[in-house]
Every structure is written in C-alpha cells, then in structure tokens.
Amino acid sequence: MKVLFSDLISKRERSKDLEYSFDMDKFTFSGEEMVPTEKVLVNGKIISNNTELLLDLNIKTVLKLVCSRCLETFIYPIDIDIEERFTNDDTIEDDDVTFVKGDTLDITEIVESVIISTLPIKRICSSNCKGLCQTCGENLNKSSCNCNDEGNIDVRFAGLKALLENKEV
Structure with a gap:
C-alpha cells in the first residue's frame, strides 16, 4: 500500500485509517528460509503533522520457522505495534524521523522490514527445547x-x- 505525502499534508483531513492485508513472500534471514503461513494484517492510522507523517500501526501474521536447537519447524506468531515518523523534507534534521525520497511512502515495504527486524537471532521452538x-x-x-x-x-x-x-x- 502506497501513500502520497502530498495527499495527507495538503488535505483538511490530516489522518487516514489504515486497514488492509497482503501476502508476504517467503524470505531468507540469517541463511534460513522464513515462510509466512497467513496474510499480514495491518491496522492503524497515518497522521499528517505539517511536513511529517506519523505511522501508528499494529501488524499481525504467523511465520513458520526452524528451531535452532532441534531443527523442527514451529509456528511463530507476530503481533507488533509500531510508531514511526517519516518526512520527505530534507531540511528536517531529526534522528527520530526517517527521510523518504520522493512523494510516496510504501507502507507494505515498511511493514515487511519491521517484521524481519523483530525476528530473534536464535529461533527456539520452546524455552525447554533439549535440542x-x-x-x-x-x-x-x-x-x-x-x-x-x-x-x-x-x-x-x-x-x-x-x-x-x-x-x-
């Protein structure tokens, strides 16, 4: 899902509710293949604040992973809340704001990056896995x-x- 900065910044309505789902392709992380077993559900809001967009989302999906100890596959549910700020104004110098080149903010790409960045380095099926x-x-x-x-x-x-x-x- 793509959002235009100019649409939200110039309108009277400076917020937009987001509710959508998409199929995430399987991907490789730390040399292992991660397989989504359900659609990624995205719910939240995008709010315009002059030159910034605040993205406040809840992300849910389920991945099939391989345990690092016993090598069995297991289901890993993901339920993440994120709050990120974006701008396309290159005069803003704030470390908490992510600069986006152009007028388009690709929310699906951000969601996929967040999912990948929250995966544990060592994936274990249960805390008492004997391996x-x-x-x-x-x-x-x-x-x-x-x-x-x-x-x-x-x-x-x-x-x-x-x-x-x-x-x-």
Whole structure:
C-alpha cells in the first residue's frame, strides 16, 4: 500500500485509517528460509503533522520457522505495534524521523522490514527445547539416546571434573 505525502499534508483531513492485508513472500534471514503461513494484517492510522507523517500501526501474521536447537519447524506468531515518523523534507534534521525520497511512502515495504527486524537471532521452538544429541543427532525432545556423555567433556574442564570427583589429574 502506497501513500502520497502530498495527499495527507495538503488535505483538511490530516489522518487516514489504515486497514488492509497482503501476502508476504517467503524470505531468507540469517541463511534460513522464513515462510509466512497467513496474510499480514495491518491496522492503524497515518497522521499528517505539517511536513511529517506519523505511522501508528499494529501488524499481525504467523511465520513458520526452524528451531535452532532441534531443527523442527514451529509456528511463530507476530503481533507488533509500531510508531514511526517519516518526512520527505530534507531540511528536517531529526534522528527520530526517517527521510523518504520522493512523494510516496510504501507502507507494505515498511511493514515487511519491521517484521524481519523483530525476528530473534536464535529461533527456539520452546524455552525447554533439549535440542539434538551431539553424538548421534537424536532429537532429545522426542526420545532419549544411549550415547555416552563422557566423551563430550571439554578438555579445559577436565581438571575441574577431576577435582569435583576427588581424583588426581
């Protein structure tokens, strides 16, 4: 959805209600493919304040992500409120206002950028995800494995392990 600065700044009505949805394409983030499973719903208002536009939106969608620990796919709901200020007047020097070249503000592009910027770096299906066994690769959330954990001890901590077990190094 595109909005013209000149339409809102020059009109008597200096605000416009926004309510629309769009299909977001799958995208790659941190080397992984993110797949939207629902339309992106955008609700809010755009308000003109002389040379600035204030965008006050609520964004909702659902993404299908891959867990960083167990590599299973899971559903990640997104419900974000944003408040951003934009201008196309290059004389305004305010760090809180984003400069837009031209007369057009592409709200869909802003919404997609906000969704991507709010994704966690490490995506985990649940806080108690056990991940995969480092030896055999078994998903420890589904079953346990019979691998011996003794071989997975960091050699830098061998002395500490021996001390805790009252052994000589």
